[in-house]
Amino acid sequence: MDEKAVNSNKAVTESSVWLERLAAFSNPQEAAIFAGENEIVDYFFHHNMGAIIYFTYNGGILRMEKGNAQYEREIKPDISFEEVGGGSEWQFSDEQEEKLFAQMLIAAEDSGQNAEGEVWFRSFSQCCGFQAFCISFRLHLVAKYQSERLFCAQIQNTTKQKHAFQNVSDNENKFRAAADHANIYAWEYDIATKVMRPCSRCMRDLDMPAVVENYPEPVIESGLFPEDYADMYRHWHKRLEQGESGMQAVIPLTKDRIPFHVRYTTEFDKDGKPVRAFGSATLAVDNEKEVQLKEIIATLTTKYATVLKIDLATDKAEALNIGEESSVAVQAHYYDDQTFSFEEILRKYIADYVHPDDKTTLLRVLDLKNIRNVLTHATAFSHTYRIIRKQKPRYMQVRIFGMTDKNKIILAIQNVDEVMSLQSQSEDKLKLDFESVKAEHDIKNALINNMADNEKDVVSIMEHLLTENDQLDAEHVKRLRINVKLLEDLAVDIFEASHLEQIDDESDKTGFEIKNLFKTVENFAQVIAGMKEIDFIVDEDFDGVSDTEVYGNMLYVKRILFNIVHNALKYSPAGSEIHCAVELREHGGRLACKYKVSDEGIGIATDFQPHMFDPFTQENRQVDNWGNGQGLGLYVAKQLLDKIGGNIAVYSAVDIGTIVTVNMSFDIV
Known part of the structure; x- marks a missing residue:
């Protein structure tokens, strides 16, 4: 760790009154991070979590209570959050920005979830005049003490990106002016509102208004687009909503049906969401001067x-x-x-x-x-x-x-x-460090052994239900049926895995409903969680996702999710909680999946973590007899993720717990 950053961090935390209020923290893990009691946790806090600050906000004054090393390196040289507001050097850029920031804090406290937003700050100095910075916040409430509130935020300086977007806008205005001289019709389309704003030539030559709502229907109804191209053009706009970056075709436009090259280019925001599209129509003729000018502009x-x-x-x-x-x-x-x-x-x-x-x-x-x-x-x-x-x-x-x-x-x-x-x-x-096992048949064998290991757990659950209950009530019967179905699924999976000639064979890909797959894994987890008296909590975020049927290798995806959930269940004690967060996002015709499992289990020791992805290796620590296995869970998950183009991240600390995050993406069917 950067010694200078650590010393600076200690200076902040040692003076914080919140060190005497650790009982006020809503989460003991958050209290442990703030106090810096665990060396491993403290290392991850400073190096692997981005720029983080803990702060209070009272009477219009933001005061920082703690910041990590990445904050010291990446944010503080530009803007210091030691104090913002009051008589300090740094201020909110205006009342609207201050109000926006206060609303974020209220939303975080009321919902108990993360709140996100961007806020502009500024300062004034004799040498530099006014300086303005845009800071992106992802924050949540961590502690309450009387009327005071302590918040934790992951922050990022997004000033350059904001200026870049402004430059794009300025360049677009220049492009539109150039297009007017190059005999190009140009227009701007707002994807969310379906509002189109045409260039001056469109209004002059095609008699179009300055604003066209519910685009493209009015231009289709006017006869500008031929009927046999109307459905195609409507479909273009649906593809723009889904994140298509660009489209083009030759379409006979105007009442005289003159062929034009029609093109669309999409603009995305910082989160990758499609915001606007820019369209153009150029005469489709072999006029070299016109084509040359078009190429030069582009x-x-x-x-x-x-x-x-x-x-x-x-x-x-x-x-x-x-x-x-x-x-x-x-x-x-x-x-x-x-x-x-x-x-x-x-x-x-x-x-x-x-x-x-x-x-x-x-x-x-x-x-x-x-x-x-x-x-x-x-x-x-x-x-x-x-x-x-x-x-x-x-x-x-x-x-x-x-x-x-x-x-x-x-x-x-x-x-x-x-x-x-x-x-x-x-x-x-993402470079792999597996020196001992590289042959594909070893991966296949490990996959089969891992499935068989899960199958033994399902059998154990069924035996427990039968031996511990002389008479089965409706709930027990329901659990038995779930386990029988799981056994059937596992048997089919093992059979398919045993016949794989290549682990990444394209022929193994099929269309499947990914939400149903999440439910299958949840059913598997809830049964074991119930037996171990563990609370298994699932949070799903599918906002804006309309189609969850995807194309990929369902066997691999199921195995990946089973393994990380199964590991959390094996190494968590009775009375603990496991949180499973699932997030889906559509972009460019693909569906991005983030699957995060957090437990309060025994964690992974520091000296074992370099080997946690090795096959047939297990740390000699377990909470009960559910911890038995072959040491293949993380190994198989990592190998399969590599094959489907995903990735996995594991953060763990002894006696605090483990967080496993998996990212995958699939083509939408």
Whole structure:
């Protein structure tokens, strides 16, 4: 842990009056985190939970009681929450923002759940003038003492994202102005309200009002769209609601049925929810000047450093745009407004700039014959390579767009260092460390053994019901029927698993109702929880999700969920609680699933945690005879998640409990 951050954190907590009020905390785990009593919990608090603060809010003054190391690193250099309001340096930006913040706190206290929102703050200094920052809060109430309230919040500085959205809006206005000169009809569509706002040319040429409600019905009724295209266009707008990023087609528009290229591009908010869509219609004719202008506008808005138009037949090229990473030769031709030989420039560019290991491949990819061959099967393609700048490699991406004139292309180059860095970090984070078991047949055998292990537990429950009750009442009969059904399901699963030739075989995917699968797992859990006198609580968040039938490998998904729930039940004592939170979100025709199981069990010791995903390994600690097994639960879950493209995170502390979070996504049927 960063020593400076730790010392700063101690200075805050040692002076907090809430250290003497730990009994006022609603959750003993939250009290333990605030007090920093457990070294393992304290480490996770400072390094694995994002920027966290504990604060009070009274009389318009926000005062921080504790912050973690990530707050010290990521937030405090820009904005300090030691005190906001009163006579302090930092203030709410206006009364509306302060009122919004107060409403969040009230919502968190009234609901007992997390409340979320973004609030603007500002300060004034002689050197910098006014500074404004937007902070995203995800907060909940953790303690009450008389009239005082202590809140915990995960916070994030979203100022840059807010400014970026404003820039997008500004760029859109510039684009619309350019479109008016490029003979393009453009419009903006609000996805939530179904309100369309057309450009000036739409209003002038097509006699459209400034605002069109319940779009697209009025333009269909007016006859602007032909009847045989109406259903397709309506379906487009449903796809926009579901998160489709873009669509295009040639449609004969206007009363004269002139063919137009109609396109949609979607804008999303910071949470990935589709907000607006921008439509355009361009004459579908082989007018090179018009097509060229359209391509230039579309290309420049993506902030490419270098943009060339190349004639594949003659090798002649011209520079349409340059940036600081463009080669010296291209910059010279751009400023002199000259055409040049693409192959000559390419050879010089590769010799002077490109990383030695990437020279041969890039020369082959950008060979004009190769480009022509590829574009016979696709409208565009891209390739990533490295250049050397200031003795350091930088990642670049070249993208080739085919034009209406098949002999001409647009070549655009941009820097993708940031994207490659994020990709590298993601790969490192998800990298597996299984040295001993790598063969696919071992995974299959572990899967079968794990299912058989669960089957033995179901048999044990049935035997318990029969031996402990001479006469079975209706509730016992109901439990027996549930267990018989579970045995049947497990037997079918084991049979299917034994016949898997490949663990990731596409043929094993089917359509299934994921909500029904959640219910199956819950039934399994409730039976064991009842026997162990454990409260098994399920919270479901399916807001905005209309279709929960998905396409995927149901056997794997069921096994993953069974295993993490089963582990929580095995290692939790009587009288404890297990919380299962299920969240579904639709985006881009896919359904994202977050499945989180939190228990108050014995936890996993620090020295065993590096081995918790190893096969046939168990920590020698259990609460009762339910803790027996083969040590395959987490191993099988992790292996199957890797196969379906999901991930798993486990946080655990001895005698406090364990939190397991699984993320998966599926195509919607």
